[in-house]
Amino acid sequence: MTELMPTELETGVDTGNGSADGTRGGAGGARLTVLAGPTAVGKGTVAAQIRENYPDIWISVSATTRKARPGEEHGVHYLFVSDEEFDRMIAADELLEWAVVHKAARYGTPRQPVLDKLAEGRPALLEIDLQGARQVRETMPEAHFVFLAPPSWDELVRRLVGRGTETAEERERRLETATLELAAEKEFDVTIVNASVREAADQLVKLIRSPNISGKS
Numbered sequence: 001m002t003e004l005m006p007t008e009l010e011t012g013v014d015t016g017n018g019s020a021d022g023t024r025g026g027a028g029g030a031r032l033t034v035l036a037g038p039t040a041v042g043k044g045t046v047a048a049q050i051r052e053n054y055p056d057i058w059i060s061v062s063a064t065t066r067k068a069r070p071g072e073e074h075g076v077h078y079l080f081v082s083d084e085e086f087d088r089m090i091a092a093d094e095l096l097e098w099a100v101v102h103k104a105a106r107y108g109t110p111r112q113p114v115l116d117k118l119a120e121g122r123p124a125l126l127e128i129d130l131q132g133a134r135q136v137r138e139t140m141p142e143a144h145f146v147f148l149a150p151p152s153w154d155e156l157v158r159r160l161v162g163r164g165t166e167t168a169e170e171r172e173r174r175l176e177t178a179t180l181e182l183a184a185e186k187e188f189d190v191t192i193v194n195a196s197v198r199e200a201a202d203q204l205v206k207l208i209r210s211p212n213i214s215g216k217s
């Protein structure tokens with residue numbers, strides 16, 4: 001695991017030399033980047049910032065069995081599917097990875113769109129939980145694995161409470177999971193500390209566009 005400083009990130013240069021290893025597109029040297037981190041660290045916020053400002057980066061739309069929240073659109077934020085449809089996707093081997101998250105609902109990454117984007121040479125980003133990141137590491141070890149960390153534990157709790165989308169009981173459960181997730185930081189190639197959303201997003205974009213980190217070929 002490497003703690004990347006902004007100056008190191010500046011040096012990430014896309015050589016345009018793609019390879020045919022399945023995780024990098026031929027034309028643009030695009031590679032899959034996986035972003036994970038504890039609940040409420042700001043994964044969704046950083047991903048939204050990238051979606052808005054860097055349209056060249058493709059962000060995977062996950063399938064989920066959870067209900068849509070007000071303002072969420074099918075096909076934009078998630079593919080909201082029934083339990084039966086999720087079962088079918090698993091049985092048909094359509095998911096690159098999937099997991100039950102926060103003991104609440106199932107989430108999974110449709111495989112084909114990811115492979116299509118990488119084949120086109122377009123950089124692709126998955127914003128998924130730790131269990132999913134571990135599965136992708138098994139099947140696509142050449143991907144970039146990026147851990148988004150909070151500036152401190154207290155700030156993580158403040159963000160979770162401040163978001164106001166969970167009950168006190170759900171928050172307790174998420175914080176228990178967060179303790180385990182923070183301990184997994186060392187499994188990742190790079191850590192980005194999400195102090196400022198803009199800076200974290202910019203650092204992540206540099207990584208997404210960079211063909212190599214941590215000595216990966």
Ligand SMILES: Nc1nc2c(ncn2[C@@H]2O[C@H](COP(=O)(O)OP(=O)(O)O)[C@@H](O)[C@H]2O)c(=O)[nH]1
Binds near residue numbers: 040099132
């Ligand atoms: N394994 C896996 N986790 C996912 C996927 N999509 C989203 N997640 C994770 O599911 C968790 C819950 O996401 P969400 O329902 O948007 O709630 P929130 O991020 O806590 O507001 C987050 O930790 C996401 O990273 C996916 O396709 N696979």
Ligand SMILES: Nc1ncnc2c1ncn2[C@@H]1O[C@H](COP(=O)(O)OP(=O)(O)O)[C@@H](O)[C@H]1O
Binds near residue numbers: 037041042044162
């Ligand atoms: N860098 C940051 N500084 C302050 N607040 C942040 C930052 N990043 C995210 N937040 C806030 O923290 C809360 C959790 O962010 P969210 O993106 O929902 O987390 P996650 O997707 O990791 O669960 C939200 O209220 C969001 O506005």
